[in-house]
Amino acid sequence: MDGEKINSSPASDSFLRIALVGQPNAGKSTLFNAVAGYKAIASNFPGTTVGFTETRLRIKDKIYQLIDLPGSYSLSGCEPAEKVTRDYLYQHPPDLIINIIDASILARSLDLTLELMELGIPMILCLNMMDEAKRKGMEINVDALSKILGLPVVACIANKGAGIDQLFEQAQAMLSKSQKPLPIKFSQDVEEVLEALKQALKGVPERIGLAERFFLLKLLEQDPDYIQKLNLVAGEKIEQVKKFQQALKQSHGREPDEVICSERHGLALSIFEKATKIRLGKITGFQEKLDFWIMHKYLGYVFMLIILFLFFAFVFWMGKFLEEPLLGWFERVQNFLSANLREGILSTILIGIIQGIAGGVGIVLPYLLPFLIGLSLLEDIGYLPRIAFLMDSFMHKIGLHGKATLPLVLGYGCSVPAVMASRTMENPRDRFISAILATLIPCSARTTIIFGLLAYFLGPGWALFIYLFNIFVISVIARIFMRFQPESADGLIMEVPSYKLPMASAVLKKTWFRLREFIIIAFPILISGSIVLSLLEFFQLIDWLNQALKPLVVYVLGLPEKVGVTLIFGILRKELTLIMLAQALGTTEFLSVMTKTQVVVFVVFVVFYIPCLSTLAILYKEQGWKGVGSAILITLFSSVLIGFLFRLILSAIRYG
């Protein structure tokens, strides 16, 4: 059995399809990656996989299509990830479902299993993390579970590779039998209502193309999406459905959806009790003690600051360590070329390309690489949801909730992964706002400007001030968003996964996966931007550009005219702003040609203005033109305003 690398395309009807479905953090992506090379990001942060990933899988000379669907607690489609899973299962019913479960939380996980069985698709159950279950003091009787559910059950430990071969052998056996699961029956009175509804809607589920029991239950659960489907095909039946919902509500004294879910939950619990001999299943004392401190009211924040400080110290130290030799090497290549090539348009383009690669490899990668390694570590250990917990009340003050902390913290590394991380938010408003705010956080490229210019020439106090001031401005902008789009009612509801020992191979692979995603998006833009700038220089258009930007640069911000072009550079390649500034001014002793006020205004402006092209590209992918447009407007407006204010205030107090 092995996985074959192919381009993911959803249309591949010729192979039998196997879908991996499970709750968040059950280990779907780990299992998927174990057989597919490395394509999906497994994470210790709930809701990381929002799209689905596919691969081809060979089991004993037969090829199958394997689909990794986003983690879902249920098929209700309340969160974006759950909607993807539910719609996939409904629109392209796979030939087999592998329901993967974290065995250490079996009781809760069986709810989804029972719901999946209603779909009437052949299914097998994979009990993952059996070692963790044992650690929690549980003993699960796999045969008993299989008997009660009427499904094959395979125990495995996906991150150690144990049980995976048996799982896929079992999957193959099941595919050849193609045996549909028999639904587990609810209590008599609910089944009676269900039967009556079935008679009333005879033929309707077939017309919609949905499994009958699944559809009827969703109607009873008052699921708005399915009510709408019914309305399209047989709107006249809606009244009857309402009657049955009413009947359930009256006989149970609860909302009908709660009646159905409680039925499922009750069944899940009784199955759990029958199938486990010892069922302590409590969180370990170790985790409880650790979380007492890590998520403590006061000390939790102290630990958070220490951890984040160590994290950023590691990034800067590693970045510096890697940056110098790389830049030196690129400089030698460039010097060699400009000495040996005749001046002309081709050599200009060539040097543009090399400068572009040098900027990407020599300046961005040295910081991005340790950043992504550190992030993967924090993520796999399980620390990120704990930050979200600690920051929730602060985030509410700016109209978001705890989960929005992740994109904002990531923003300090690079805006591109930060914007991507906004995917984990449940509703579109929060996704949009956290993506926009993330671009305002000074990324590592802007950090080099803050440190290289401001801290170096005017002292580290200024750098600290800029970071705090930046947080202040972001809060103000977030509060303005709140006026236009009131805070959504969804508060934080988040599973806090248990701590896990990070595995070196998983951390490195994940780092590589993200790095590759960044390189694919950003490098073409970096390089073409660099070529454009070399050409501008070659055709001596720089002066013309400076003239065009003069009103903003000179009249509003009070900066030297020559600085104008570096701002254009900043959009294309933010990390090169500092180098460009030196080139434009002809010196690195900036204080000899700029006043202290001008240095501050320049840095403040660069920190806030338009995000780099790579960020705009990913913003377009996540939020469309609306996201790109809003980001440009907001950043341009705030940077001009703030730059101007700083100029006014600093000249008023005669800062120098």
Added chain:
Amino acid sequence: MTLDQVSENQEVVVKNLLGGFGLRRRLHGLGIYPGERLKVLNSALMRGPILLEVRGVEVAIGRGVAGKVEVELWTGKK
């Protein structure tokens, strides 16, 4: 009382979920049902979220959400 009024280390039993369809379904997803026993582990500063143990899993829920979960103190009998 509601879950946001429960102090740390207390165990409670859920009586009722007061929110709408979406909120209920999300709480169900994490195993929070009427009749289920919960333990409040930590609660964050400034009306921040609370950390619960639900059947061996840690779950964080915002204070606003917790205000929609009706509970009573667990007295020890099954």
